[in-house]
Amino acid sequence: MASFTLNINGKKQEVDVDPSTPVLWVLRDHLNLVGTKFGCGIAQCGACTVHLDGTATRSCMLTVSMVGNSQITTIEGLSEEGDHPVQKAWLEVDVPQCGYCQAGQIMTASALLEKNPNPTDEEIEMAMNGNICRCGTYTRIKKAVKLAAKS
Template sequence: MPTYNLTINGEQKSVEALEDMPLLWVIRDLLDLKGTKFGCGQALCGACTVHLDGTAIRSCSLPISEVGNAQITTIEGLSENGGHPLQQAWVEHIVPQCGYCQTGQIMNAASLLQSNPNPSEEEIEQSMAGNLCRCGTYNRIKTAIQSAAKNL
């Protein structure tokens, strides 16, 4: 079994995994970081969203063999104490209901704000369209992103 040297949340980690093991399972099962969720397994829902070199990607469909030397950031690496403006806005605007999709939502929103610090309502809707929320908290998600953009 191959060994992969990863940089995840700023730390060097070494894992043994099959080449086709999705990054999601490396993160959850081998590195024991449980914030990233399994949703659909087909890169359709966004629950498994993490950053690869700052870009939001679906970790359920990316084999570990394709990660290379990229920097991986999970929800645990977004901030040490939940102090990221998006995390604070999520609390302030009472975004989650069940909460299952929220780590993927936050990671996608963080990537959006990194590339576009002042997105329009339409840009937020376009960027977040691929992240599904079973509870339908889309309006609160949009409000939280707008609020966080003001605080970045």
């Protein structure tokens, strides 16, 4: 066990966990931030995506000891009122089916648009390829990303 001070959603959070603990489980089991989802545990599905200093990162393989002073943003901290342009676009297009992967999809999409405000279809696909949607909402996700890019 070791103590870590993490910057999460603009707040400092103290946790006392084993240094090998992935950020995913720190968020979920220790900080009650359950919007970040567990899907595969090996960075293959993207359900656990958070922003690490603005970059989309799979939190299931990011150990707590690797974070240091970096800023972590989770789906809960993406916007105060749930009105980030990507979140609004997701609601407008009515993207989700089961909804489980969508927080990860939104985090990847918002990180993409931060760096590339007007991505092509191909750039959207490449950026989003690490996020699986088992329900098959891919066409709506692309539509929502493009809608968010416009706003």
